[in-house]
Amino acid sequence: MTEMEKYHVILFDSVHHALRSEKILKGMGIPHKLIPVPRHISSDCGVCLRFTIDLRNKIEDALNGKVDIYEIRPL
């Protein structure tokens, strides 16, 4: 599996939602990484959260209803 296939990213409309999500995931001990939005993806806020694919459901459950997610997509 290549690096690209291993990860998904969560995109947000606002940096504040990205930061709120980071706080929630940190609090729950769910591994993730705040990275600049890759050049081939566009988003208004410029930062996104990267995570390994196996954590997708866990992360969606953790953030559901607490932050506005623009999109979750492969890296």
Place this chain on the structure above:
Amino acid sequence: MAKTIDAKGLACPQPVLLTKKALGEENNVTVTVDNEPAVANITRLGKTMGCTLHIDKREDGTFQIHLSRDAGKIPSAPLDLSCATGPLVIAISSDRMGRGDDELGYVLIRTFIHTILSLEPLPHTVIFYNTGVKLTVKDSESLDDLKEIEKKGIAVIVCGTCLNYFGITKNLSVGVISNMYDIASTMAGAGRLVIP
């Protein structure tokens, strides 16, 4: 006429400076160096000065670089000595990028560090001082990026005074502890110095 330079064991940017001086006197110059950053820097200088280059890697691990300047040939780009005289160095002086909002600054510095490996050309050295050293210790959220940076052969040097000041010396997890002599000479020897 040809000129031969032995630049083995010389610290950056000496090999580049000697090569530049020699190319001012002769059209054919052969330089021997013992490290790849020096090869890269001399190659960049040669291209900037409109030279044809030939590089031999020798069995003893040294490199012989032959530069020949076609008489009368005008360099393809204006001679940019500011770039040719030394490597790219990045100095991380804080665990925030920019001034104003700390939370935002912490987001920016992490994304900046993540982006370093996509720079072209890569930096030669990344220096950490003041609160910047907090990014190099255990539990830093930039540690994985910094380990990748180090793995690529980029020197990561960390201010020992600063680690000591914050009481986190034993938590250093990437790079080598260094002193102000190294930090000052690396910054002064940089062709370009980026301080985010």
